[in-house]
Amino acid sequence: MQFFDSAGVRIAYLDSPPEEGAAEPIVLVHGFASNHAVNWVNTLWVKSLNRAGRRVIALDNRGHGQSEKLYDPEAYSSDTMAEDVRRLMDHLGIERADVMGYSMGARITAHLALAHPHRVRSALLGGLGIHLVEGVGLPLGIADAMEAPSVDGLTDPMQRMFRAFAEQTKSDLKALAACIRGSRQTLTPAQVGAIRLPVLVSVGTKDDVAGDPHGLADLIPGAEAFDIPGRDHNLAVGDRHHKEKVIAFLERRP
Numbered sequence: 593m594q595f596f597d598s599a600g601v602r603i604a605y606l607d608s609p610p611e612e613g614a615a616e617p618i619v620l621v622h623g624f625a626s627n628h629a630v631n632w633v634n635t636l637w638v639k640s641l642n643r644a645g646r647r648v649i650a651l652d653n654r655g656h657g658q659s660e661k662l663y664d665p666e667a668y669s670s671d672t673m674a675e676d677v678r679r680l681m682d683h684l685g686i687e688r689a690d691v692m693g694y695s696m697g698a699r700i701t702a703h704l705a706l707a708h709p710h711r712v713r714s715a716l717l718g719g720l721g722i723h724l725v726e727g728v729g730l731p732l733g734i735a736d737a738m739e740a741p742s743v744d745g746l747t748d749p750m751q752r753m754f755r756a757f758a759e760q761t762k763s764d765l766k767a768l769a770a771c772i773r774g775s776r777q778t779l780t781p782a783q784v785g786a787i788r789l790p791v792l793v794s795v796g797t798k799d800d801v802a803g804d805p806h807g808l809a810d811l812i813p814g815a816e817a818f819d820i821p822g823r824d825h826n827l828a829v830g831d832r833h834h835k836e837k838v839i840a841f842l843e844r845r846p
Contacts, residue, residue, distance in 0.1 A: 593605065593606060593652075593658055594606070594607060595658075596679070596680065596683045598654075598675070598676045598679045598680070599675070599679065601654050601659070601660050601662065601667075601676070602659060602660040603651055603652065603654065603659045603660070603676055603679075603680065604628075604651065604652040604657055604658035604659045605628070605649060605650065605651040605652070605680055606628055606633070606638070606648070606649065606650045606651075607647070607648075607649050607684065608638050608642055608647070608648040608649075608650075609642070609647055610641075610642045610643075610644075610645045610646055610647055610648075611642050611643050611645075612645060613644070613645020613646070614645055615645065615646070615647040616645070616646055616647065616689075616690070616842075617646070617647045617648075617649060617684075617686050617689040617690070618641060618646045618647070618648055618649070618689060618690040618691070618692060618842070619649045619650070619651070619677060619680070619681065619686075619689050619690070619691045619692070620632045620637065620638075620648060620649070620650040620651075620692050620693075620697075621651065621653065621677060621691065621692070621693035621694070621697030621698075621700050621701055622650070622651075622652070622653060622656070622657075622693075622694060622696075622697050623693075623694045623695030623696045623697050623698075623719060623829075624695060624696040624730060624734075624754070624768070624771065624772065624775075625656070625754060625757050625758040625761060625763050625768055626656065626694075626757075626761060627652045627656050627657030627658070627761060627763075628650035628651060628652050628657060629657070630761055631650075631694060631697070631829060632648075632650045633650070634830075635829055635830030636830065636835075637829075637830065637835065638650065640835050640839065641839070644839045644842070644843075646690075646842070649680065649681075649684065649686070649689070651676065651677065651680055653673055653676065653696075653697070653700070654667065654668065654672075654673060654676060654771075655667075655668060655764065655767040655768065655770065655771045656763065656767075656768075656771075661764045661766075661767040662767060662770065663766055663767060663770050664770060664774075665770045665771075665773035665774030666774055667770070667774060668770060668771040668773075668774030668775045669774055669775060669777060670699050670700055670703045670775050670777040671703050671707065671777070673700045673703075673775065674700050674701075674703040674704035674707060674708075675707075677691065677700065677701075677704050678704060678707075678708055678711060681711060687711070688710070688711055688712070688713050689711070689712070689713060690712075690713045690714045690715075690716065690842060690845075691704060691705070691712050691713075691714075691715055691716070692715075692716035692717075692718065692838065693715075693716070693717060693718065693720075694718040694719045694720075694829050695718070695719035695720055695730075695801070695802070695825070695829075696730075696771075696775060697718075698717035698718055698719060698720035698724070699720055699724060699775070699777075701715050701716070701717060702715065702717060702720075702724055702779060702784065702787070703777070703779070705787050705789060705791075706779065706783055706784075706786065706787055709787070709788065709789060712789055713789070713790075713845070714789060714790035714791065714792070714841070714842070714845045715787065715789060715790070715791045715792075716791075716792045716794070716838055716841070716842075717791065717792065717793045717794070717808070718794045718795070718828070718829060718834065719794075719795060719796070719799065719801070719802050719825055719828060719829060720793075720795070720802050720803070720808075721793060721795045721799075721802045721803035721804045721805040721806075721807060721808045721817075722803035722804045722805075722807035722808045723801075723802055723803035724778065724779055724784065724803075724808055725778055725779055725780065725781055725784060725807075725808065725811065726778070726803065726807075727778070727803065730750075730754070730772060730801065731750065732772065732773070732776070733748060733750075733751055734750070734751060734754050734772050735768075735769040735770075735772040735773050736751070736769075737751035737752070737754060737755040738754075738755065738758060738765040738766070738768045738769040738772070739765065739766070739769050740755065743755045743756050743759065750801075753826075757826075781811050784808065784811045784812050785811050785812065785813065787812050787813075787815075788813060788814075790814065790815075790841070790845040790846065791809070791812050791814070791815035791816070792815070792816050792817075792818060792837070792838065792841045793805040793806075793808050793809045793812075793815060793816070793817045793818065794817075794818040794819075794820055794828070794834055794837060794838070795817075795818075795819065795820060795828065796819075796820040796821075796822075796823030796824050796825060796827065796828030796831070797819050797820065797821055797822060797823065798822060798823060798824040799820075799823070799824055799825045799828060800824070800825070801825040802825060805817040805818065805819065816841070818834075818837050820833060820834045821833060
């Protein structure tokens, strides 16, 4: 892992060259309570994209993985986290890149595409559909779950799932609670309609967190929606069909 300073916050990242090919860069932005390894390395995304000739950059979002932990919810707005991605591109001298995010990472990617469209060649939004606009994805109760004494006292299935996942990834639970409280920004239909670059929205057919991918794609001019067959929110990210669709999309986008 390497590190850089993002306006005073220490951010960890991986920079993996392609096996061969043109080395076009793609930046990967993971989801809540995950990290670059769980979301992108263990699921073989990095290997698959390297084999497809891509230079892969994957960061640990602030509050996650090996990046600095912060405990003020205001430090985790989606716009702020999008600026971490933009500063990482600046740090690496990357003027323009494809950007793929999953779940919270897709929300960050959308905010980046809106704020800095000239820096984003295409936006690949996984695990987030119409909840980018309608609702905020994960319920606020997930923050309470992070602060509970243990997972054993939780009865809500989604709270139990995310608390168990956070413990599995050895995350800082206090930082995650702040992140959930601070990163709940939506975009309006007009804002997502102003995103004028190639966009792919991919959501599992059994995902009860993300919202309808077609509803979001319909709001973005020229966007495509992809139903990841038979996958829920956790399993859709590393699905073989998901990888095949993304790589095919990257090969034919302008």
